[in-house]
Amino acid sequence: MNSIHKLAEFFAEFPGIGPRQSKRFVYFLLTRNNGFLEEFSKLILKLKQEINVCSSCFRFFPKNHSDSKKCNTCNNKNRDISSLMVISRDVDFENIEKTHFYNGLYFILGGSIPILEKEPETKIRQKELLNRVEKAEGLKEIILATNLNPEGENTAEYIEKILIPLVQSKGFKISHLGKGLSTGTELEYSDTDTIKNALKNRN
Amino acid sequence: MNSIHKLAEFFAEFPGIGPRQSKRFVYFLLTRNNGFLEEFSKLILKLKQEINVCSSCFRFFPKNHSDSKKCNTCNNKNRDISSLMVISRDVDFENIEKTHFYNGLYFILGGSIPILEKEPETKIRQKELLNRVEKAEGLKEIILATNLNPEGENTAEYIEKILIPLVQSKGFKISHLGKGLSTGTELEYSDTDTIKNALKNRN
Amino acid sequence: MNSIHKLAEFFAEFPGIGPRQSKRFVYFLLTRNNGFLEEFSKLILKLKQEINVCSSCFRFFPKNHSDSKKCNTCNNKNRDISSLMVISRDVDFENIEKTHFYNGLYFILGGSIPILEKEPETKIRQKELLNRVEKAEGLKEIILATNLNPEGENTAEYIEKILIPLVQSKGFKISHLGKGLSTGTELEYSDTDTIKNALKNRN
Amino acid sequence: MNSIHKLAEFFAEFPGIGPRQSKRFVYFLLTRNNGFLEEFSKLILKLKQEINVCSSCFRFFPKNHSDSKKCNTCNNKNRDISSLMVISRDVDFENIEKTHFYNGLYFILGGSIPILEKEPETKIRQKELLNRVEKAEGLKEIILATNLNPEGENTAEYIEKILIPLVQSKGFKISHLGKGLSTGTELEYSDTDTIKNALKNRN
Numbered sequence: 001m002n003s004i005h006k007l008a009e010f011f012a013e014f015p016g017i018g019p020r021q022s023k024r025f026v027y028f029l030l031t032r033n034n035g036f037l038e039e040f041s042k043l044i045l046k047l048k049q050e051i052n053v054c055s056s057c058f059r060f061f062p063k064n065h066s067d068s069k070k071c072n073t074c075n076n077k078n079r080d081i082s083s084l085m086v087i088s089r090d091v092d093f094e095n096i097e098k099t100h101f102y103n104g105l106y107f108i109l110g111g112s113i114p115i116l117e118k119e120p121e122t123k124i125r126q127k128e129l130l131n132r133v134e135k136a137e138g139l140k141e142i143i144l145a146t147n148l149n150p151e152g153e154n155t156a157e158y159i160e161k162i163l164i165p166l167v168q169s170k171g172f173k174i175s176h177l178g179k180g181l182s183t184g185t186e187l188e189y190s191d192t193d194t195i196k197n198a199l200k201n202r203n
Numbered sequence: 204m205n206s207i208h209k210l211a212e213f214f215a216e217f218p219g220i221g222p223r224q225s226k227r228f229v230y231f232l233l234t235r236n237n238g239f240l241e242e243f244s245k246l247i248l249k250l251k252q253e254i255n256v257c258s259s260c261f262r263f264f265p266k267n268h269s270d271s272k273k274c275n276t277c278n279n280k281n282r283d284i285s286s287l288m289v290i291s292r293d294v295d296f297e298n299i300e301k302t303h304f305y306n307g308l309y310f311i312l313g314g315s316i317p318i319l320e321k322e323p324e325t326k327i328r329q330k331e332l333l334n335r336v337e338k339a340e341g342l343k344e345i346i347l348a349t350n351l352n353p354e355g356e357n358t359a360e361y362i363e364k365i366l367i368p369l370v371q372s373k374g375f376k377i378s379h380l381g382k383g384l385s386t387g388t389e390l391e392y393s394d395t396d397t398i399k400n401a402l403k404n405r406n
Numbered sequence: 407m408n409s410i411h412k413l414a415e416f417f418a419e420f421p422g423i424g425p426r427q428s429k430r431f432v433y434f435l436l437t438r439n440n441g442f443l444e445e446f447s448k449l450i451l452k453l454k455q456e457i458n459v460c461s462s463c464f465r466f467f468p469k470n471h472s473d474s475k476k477c478n479t480c481n482n483k484n485r486d487i488s489s490l491m492v493i494s495r496d497v498d499f500e501n502i503e504k505t506h507f508y509n510g511l512y513f514i515l516g517g518s519i520p521i522l523e524k525e526p527e528t529k530i531r532q533k534e535l536l537n538r539v540e541k542a543e544g545l546k547e548i549i550l551a552t553n554l555n556p557e558g559e560n561t562a563e564y565i566e567k568i569l570i571p572l573v574q575s576k577g578f579k580i581s582h583l584g585k586g587l588s589t590g591t592e593l594e595y596s597d598t599d600t601i602k603n604a605l606k607n608r609n
Numbered sequence: 610m611n612s613i614h615k616l617a618e619f620f621a622e623f624p625g626i627g628p629r630q631s632k633r634f635v636y637f638l639l640t641r642n643n644g645f646l647e648e649f650s651k652l653i654l655k656l657k658q659e660i661n662v663c664s665s666c667f668r669f670f671p672k673n674h675s676d677s678k679k680c681n682t683c684n685n686k687n688r689d690i691s692s693l694m695v696i697s698r699d700v701d702f703e704n705i706e707k708t709h710f711y712n713g714l715y716f717i718l719g720g721s722i723p724i725l726e727k728e729p730e731t732k733i734r735q736k737e738l739l740n741r742v743e744k745a746e747g748l749k750e751i752i753l754a755t756n757l758n759p760e761g762e763n764t765a766e767y768i769e770k771i772l773i774p775l776v777q778s779k780g781f782k783i784s785h786l787g788k789g790l791s792t793g794t795e796l797e798y799s800d801t802d803t804i805k806n807a808l809k810n811r812n
Contacts, residue, residue, distance in 0.1 A: 010645075194386045243450055588806075591791055604787045
């Protein structure tokens with residue numbers, strides 16, 4: 001197998017990329033100059049050396065001079081430590097931060113739990129989450145912010161179950177993202193659950 | 204212009220139907236037997252004679268023997284008269300009823316108010332709504348259930364404004380459908396407003 | 407069942423219309439004035455009285471004063487009687503005429519033959535087609551213009567088979583619409599058959 | 610700017626990749642093990658060293674032991690040198706080869722010429738094409754196989770114009786991919802040009 005095919009196979013593993021687009025990627029690279037390829041290649045090689053996993057929220061973050069084991073969000077004294085939002089992935093973190101609406105801390109599960117999964121503890125950072133919550137000081141609220149689809153709701157239910165034993169001893173409450181009408185929703189085309197939630201959560 | 208074109212022009216006025224599909228409709232009718240066409244034609248001709256507009260909620264409803272001026276929802280003694288949901292169209296009524304979650308009454312605006320509309324009072328049943336609310340007994344809540352898009356939100360704002368003078372004298376509160384994550388929402392693909400709403404309305 | 411539901415059921419039989427849109431159609435009609443409904447209803451009722459099926463091409467056409475049994479295309483002395491295009495439906499006729507490129511005559515099959523159909527002769531106007539071809543004078547070419555999908559190709563193959571016995575006695579040839587690149591086609595996204603046809607039919 | 614953002618910016622230049630997906634790619638890479646990243650990085654770095662541009666058809670091809678300057682297609686004695694297909698990109702080559710229907714040679718333009726482009730000669734390998742054709746022996750046909758969209762047709766017209774002076778001296782003809790119905794085409798939904806082409810090229 002030649003380099004074009006080999007590289008195309010790597011791209012074909014990328015999320016959302018099929019065999020046709022992976023080929024296009026390789027041909028695209030072939031039309032770039034050497035500088036582009038060298039820098040691109042170097043960035044990939046050094047990616048992990050320059051990125052740490054935060055010891056507190058398990059988010060990927062760029063290493064800095066102080067060589068802290070915590071990301072800048074977890075290190076930020078202005079963030080509200082009484083609130084912890086549990087999310088599935090790093091991209092969710094970015095999307096939520098973009099709203100500038102939440103000032104608490106995060107915990108990244110690193111995945112979600114499919115319906116009927118037999119070993120749910122292998123799909124998410126369960127031990128790390130329990131550890132993080134046990135050691136938390138001043139924690140008043142854990143927000144379960146998983147996707148509102150079957151896998152996301154299954155994940156939230158599972159986490160709620162494993163957190164229950166800690167609720168009283170630690171004195172926090174568990175909350176969920178509000179369900180209702182998303183931006184752009186038309187009632188005529190809404191499913192029954194969404195309308196129910198919108199009625200239940202009217203304000 | 205021949206009958207095929209004339210009839211196609213009628214179909215072309217139907218919501219969501221373009222010139223091509225309107226022609227297909229005519230050719231479809233041409234392949235039906237006479238019985239189909241006769242009954243179909245009769246139903247259209249008699250439609251308005253057999254359907255009333257409810258004098259209370261302004262919903263279309265089939266006439267019945269008692270010849271009531273109110274629809275069976277407004278006439279239903281088991282519905283909760285303390286709650287009134289204001290919606291844009293009859294189809295919204297059907298979709299909300301399908302949830303079997305709401306037991307109050309309705310008011311159908313018959314439209315919505317576009318952004319920057321100069322004569323909003325001509326776009327909805329404004330006088331009828333004010334009249335309905337003024338005469339209401341035991342009313343505790345008006346739910347503004349318009350679409351969560353610019354036109355729907357504009358409509359809700361306008362109605363809230365015209366209802367304000369009645370809030371104290373009549374002693375009801377105004378509520379809105381809950382905003383947040385719709386069924387199927389993934390955080391990664393959610394817009395900023397939806398995430399904000401989901402955080403604000405967490406529970 | 408009330409008039410709204412009854413009428414919605416009629417609309418739900420229309421090509422491409424689901425239960426939700428059929429309801430929207432009824433509510434749309436309810437907002438029209440009586441004049442609209444009366445004329446619309448009358449057009450439907452009289453549709454078949456004012457439309458004939460052409461005795462030659464089997465196309466629907468509006469009756470005219472001369473009360474001819476043939477449509478104006480078949481009656482048109484300027485059309486080229488040496489060419490007969492066999493198509494599935496009236497809408498195909500309209501779409502082909504719009505190109506102003508073909509000046510021959512037509513024959514409308516009234517349908518197409520699904521793959522593995524056991525009674526193909528019941529799906530199209532087989533007897534009428536054979537009769538039309540047998541009586542044709544000066545016929546030099548029959549163009550099989552069915553869709554380029556499995557059902558359309560199956561139909562063309564079947565018709566070719568039943569026409570073969572007439573080819574020599576009547577002295578016409580059978581042709582097919584050209585296969586190749588449709589407007590807008592990009593080679594990168596083309597299927598193998600389309601590229602093969604485009605190569606085979608290069609010119 | 611940190612490594613995550615830097616790498617995301619590289620991915621954002623890839624064909625068809627927006628800012629959101631480019632981020633997902635980086636996070637995907639962060640979850641891969643070091644072996645994956647090292648091999649992936651190395652393949653990118655060495656890509657150009659292992660891939661040549663064919664001196665005859667200008668296709669990218671993997672270097673081989675013989676260190677030939679021609680790709681294996683141009684070197685293949687069994688290919689028919691009397692036929693040359695002019696295409697825009699390497700992906701078109703792959704798609705056409707997949708049909709196993711064409712046994713001639715290729716020339717890759719490396720691009721196409723937008724409508725109204727003022728410097729068309731900078732958008733394609735014009736000089737190289739003319740050179741290739743001038744030196745060709747036994748050439749009988751040049752197939753212009755560009756996309757059937759405005760840019761592709763503009764490119765074909767331009768190439769035809771610059772090739773005309775060579776047609777007589779070299780004794781080849783210029784042909785174009787056949788236009789007509791692509792696989793899956795329904796007449797009812799076809800544009801006028803496609804139907805015209807299908808009629809013109811009937812067979």
